[in-house]
Amino acid sequence: MATVSRVLNGKGPxxxxxxxxxxxxxxxxxxxxHGGARSLITRRTNAIGVLLPDLFGEFxxxxxxxxxxxxxxxxxxxLVSGSHGNRAQAETALRAMRxxxxxxxxxxxxxxxxxLSANLPEGWPVMLLNCxxxxxxxxxxxxxxxxxxxxxxxxxxxxxxxxxxxxxxxxDNWDARERLRGYRRAVLSSGxxxxxxxxxxxxxxxxxxxxxxxxxxxxxxTPTAIFTANDSMAIxxxxxxxxxxxxxxxxxxxxxxxxxxxxxxxxxxxxxVSVSIADLGARAMGRLLAALKEGSRHVPRHETLxxxxxxRSSSGSRxxxxxxSSRHSRTRRKDS
Amino acid sequence: MATVSRVLNGKGPxxxxxxxxxxxxxxxxxxxxHGGARSLITRRTNAIGVLLPDLFGEFxxxxxxxxxxxxxxxxxxxLVSGSHGNRAQAETALRAMRxxxxxxxxxxxxxxxxxLSANLPEGWPVMLLNCxxxxxxxxxxxxxxxxxxxxxxxxxxxxxxxxxxxxxxxxDNWDARERLRGYRRAVLSSGxxxxxxxxxxxxxxxxxxxxxxxxxxxxxxTPTAIFTANDSMAIxxxxxxxxxxxxxxxxxxxxxxxxxxxxxxxxxxxxxVSVSIADLGARAMGRLLAALKEGSRHVPRHETLxxxxxxRSSSGSRxxxxxxSSRHSRTRRKDS
DNA sequence: CAACAGAATGTAAACGTTTACATCAGGCGG
DNA sequence: CCGCCTGATGTAAACGTTTACATTCTGTTG
Numbered sequence: 001m002a003t004v005s006r007v008l009n010g011k012g013p014x015x016x017x018x019x020x021x022x023x024x025x026x027x028x029x030x031x032x033x034h035g036g037a038r039s040l041i042t043r044r045t046n047a048i049g050v051l052l053p054d055l056f057g058e059f060x061x062x063x064x065x066x067x068x069x070x071x072x073x074x075x076x077x078x079l080v081s082g083s084h085g086n087r088a089q090a091e092t093a094l095r096a097m098r099x100x101x102x103x104x105x106x107x108x109x110x111x112x113x114x115x116l117s118a119n120l121p122e123g124w125p126v127m128l129l130n131c132x133x134x135x136x137x138x139x140x141x142x143x144x145x146x147x148x149x150x151x152x153x154x155x156x157x158x159x160x161x162x163x164x165x166x167x168x169x170x171x172d173n174w175d176a177r178e179r180l181r182g183y184r185r186a187v188l189s190s191g192x193x194x195x196x197x198x199x200x201x202x203x204x205x206x207x208x209x210x211x212x213x214x215x216x217x218x219x220x221x222t223p224t225a226i227f228t229a230n231d232s233m234a235i236x237x238x239x240x241x242x243x244x245x246x247x248x249x250x251x252x253x254x255x256x257x258x259x260x261x262x263x264x265x266x267x268x269x270x271x272x273v274s275v276s277i278a279d280l281g282a283r284a285m286g287r288l289l290a291a292l293k294e295g296s297r298h299v300p301r302h303e304t305l306x307x308x309x310x311x312r313s314s315s316g317s318r319x320x321x322x323x324x325s326s327r328h329s330r331t332r333r334k335d336s
Numbered sequence: 337m338a339t340v341s342r343v344l345n346g347k348g349p350x351x352x353x354x355x356x357x358x359x360x361x362x363x364x365x366x367x368x369x370h371g372g373a374r375s376l377i378t379r380r381t382n383a384i385g386v387l388l389p390d391l392f393g394e395f396x397x398x399x400x401x402x403x404x405x406x407x408x409x410x411x412x413x414x415l416v417s418g419s420h421g422n423r424a425q426a427e428t429a430l431r432a433m434r435x436x437x438x439x440x441x442x443x444x445x446x447x448x449x450x451x452l453s454a455n456l457p458e459g460w461p462v463m464l465l466n467c468x469x470x471x472x473x474x475x476x477x478x479x480x481x482x483x484x485x486x487x488x489x490x491x492x493x494x495x496x497x498x499x500x501x502x503x504x505x506x507x508d509n510w511d512a513r514e515r516l517r518g519y520r521r522a523v524l525s526s527g528x529x530x531x532x533x534x535x536x537x538x539x540x541x542x543x544x545x546x547x548x549x550x551x552x553x554x555x556x557x558t559p560t561a562i563f564t565a566n567d568s569m570a571i572x573x574x575x576x577x578x579x580x581x582x583x584x585x586x587x588x589x590x591x592x593x594x595x596x597x598x599x600x601x602x603x604x605x606x607x608x609v610s611v612s613i614a615d616l617g618a619r620a621m622g623r624l625l626a627a628l629k630e631g632s633r634h635v636p637r638h639e640t641l642x643x644x645x646x647x648r649s650s651s652g653s654r655x656x657x658x659x660x661s662s663r664h665s666r667t668r669r670k671d672s
Numbered sequence: 673c674a675a676c677a678g679a680a681t682g683t684a685a686a687c688g689t690t691t692a693c694a695t696c697a698g699g700c701g702g
Numbered sequence: 703c704c705g706c707c708t709g710a711t712g713t714a715a716a717c718g719t720t721t722a723c724a725t726t727c728t729g730t731t732g
Contacts, residue, residue: 037718373688
């Protein structure tokens with residue numbers, strides 16, 4: 001019995017012949033070690049819980065991809081729970097994971113610090129991704145939403161735009177709020193025009209971008225540039241403009257956020273702000289695993305991942321007319 | 337001890353006052369039941385393993401969404417493993433899940449029946465999604481890739497096209513191969529032109545669609561319609577055509593597959609074949625849970641989910657074009 | 673060949689639940 | 703007041719591993 005355990009875990013001294021006999025018997029019997037019993041005695045589950053919000057588009061995939069890759073490399077498995085629209089759902093999922101995982105990666109813009117503390121055993125390894133949680137109690141990684149948004153607006157301002165509209169994301173979304181803050185800051189600092197009217201409400205869907213386009217064109221005077229809080233809305237916007245015969249960037253410059261893979265295949269190719277979600281996930285998992293190793297001597301840390309401005313033709317950087325000949329960048333990850 | 341168990345599981349007779357005292361103590365101590373110990377004695381893990389391949393675009397998100405939703409409703413958790421590019425990886429993941437889950441949803445176009453059987457305990461509940469596994473040994477759900485592809489080609493043929501190119505997916509991808517078969521069948525049955533040359537290799541990425549566009553335009557005579565094995569490639573195609581001044585559907589009609597959300601926001605809006613991935617996932621999980629209940633009296637079943645043709649303007653649905661058109665047609669249509 | 677060292681293997685306790693069964697506390701009819 | 707019934711609670715075995723420790727085997731050396 002002990003020898004079987006040693007063979008299957010590859011530790012302890014076992015004669016080669018014995019090892020082979022055990023292996024053969026295990027194969028023949030289709031023996032599978034019981035994970036529960038194992039984690040009962042070893043006090044580790046070798047699983048990490050992953051809490052994701054109701055993500056659309058490629059975000060979910062990318063986040064999981066990064067997390068999964070890092071976890072697999074370290075021999076951990078992923079207990080995933082997605083689609084948490086509100087706090088109550090996230091709370092339920094959180095409770096369900098207790099006692100089944102060694103640590104947690106939480107990406108939930110709807111959850112707050114107290115809720116987390118209340119639902120987690122003391123001193124549990126948790127890594128917060130893009131959560132609106134402050135304080136030193138938890139580890140966290142955030143995307144520099146504000147900085148990225150500001151960079152885009154400054155880019156537009158640098159091209160001479162003074163009246164720049166912003167299509168916002170859902171008001172209860174943390175990323176969206178940060179991006180809005182970046183927009184405001186950059187508009188003010190660059191001497192652009194700032195009124196509340198220029199902040200057009202959206203909800204991250206293509207459809208809301210489509211609607212926003214019509215709304216913006218109705219404004220007087222018409223803004224000369226539009227920064228949308230994500231790429232999906234920018235796509236809706238471009239579709240609407242195309243229909244209405246508005247030229248981009250000739251009549252209106254457009255910039256988005258996220259740099260989703262198809263951004264560069266839009267007509268015109270969409271300027272955006274690139275955030276590597278897969279990296280974010282991988283990094284989060286990496287830090288969580290490190291925290292797991294450190295145990296109780298681990299001290300929480302905050303980290304902000306930079307966002308990179310990606311200039312393409314929709315913002316009109318290259319020429320005032322829609323450039324037909326501008327080349328696409330050749331870099332494209334195969335696995336997205 | 338037994339009473340605590342009864343309270344926490346809400347079964348067995350317990351006095352109200354006792355129940356409250358137990359709850360209070362549990363809260364105070366932040367007591368969390370040990371999942372391993374629990375599954376050790378109950379012989380169930382309340383977890384379902386999910387094996388996903390290296391999915392492109394929004395597929396991953398959607399599949400998980402559907403599966404997750406159905407699983408959560410039944411009180412199950414998801415042990416997810418993604419990004420399996422080849423059989424070996426899938427095999428490793430499969431082994432790692434044994435003994436930790438009650439059942440398995442496998443969506444892996446790279447795995448085959450024997451491999452599965454070899455890596456799984458006998459009679460384990462498994463649901464195959466879009467796998468190239470035949471035989472009565474396993475439950476399975478497939479998308480009607482072939483039928484959907486044929487529908488698109490027939491639609492194009494119905495508009496008068498006789499020379500229809502097909503940009504294929506990766507040759508080792510099952511979906512891609514099925515779609516190719518649908519293309520061939522429909523081309524032949526509709527009396528279109530069929531040569532091997534019309535099958536242009538792609539790999540499901542936007543980039544490969546972009547490349548394919550250039551390749552197709554170099555053919556002599558130029559095909560009048562192109563059916564791509566997925567939407568991403570169609571998007572790359574459209575971008576290339578836009579750059580080159582080729583009008584769609586004026587010069588070339590285009591149809592894709594998957595009906596991803598942005599398809600209708602392309603210029604022109606992309607005709608496609610719609611498959612509800614979330615439904616596919618939910619349905620798979622539903623059937624797996626049912627199989628779990630039935631236990632050993634369960635009999636495997638195969639199911640095929642229909643794919644729905646979605647006609648938009650990229651295929652030129654409004655007016656059939658003359659069969660012998662060259663690169664420059666006179667008709668210019670406004671997109672709907 | 674005896675003694676010994678070190679490697680290999682065996683033994684048993686422990687992990688934290690669930691559950692069949694035993695026990696206990698009251699209420700009720702006789 | 704006794705036996706009995708029922709509902710509530712306690713007891714202990716069982717689940718399948720890992721691992722410290724005990725035991726046995728194997729080969730080497732004096």
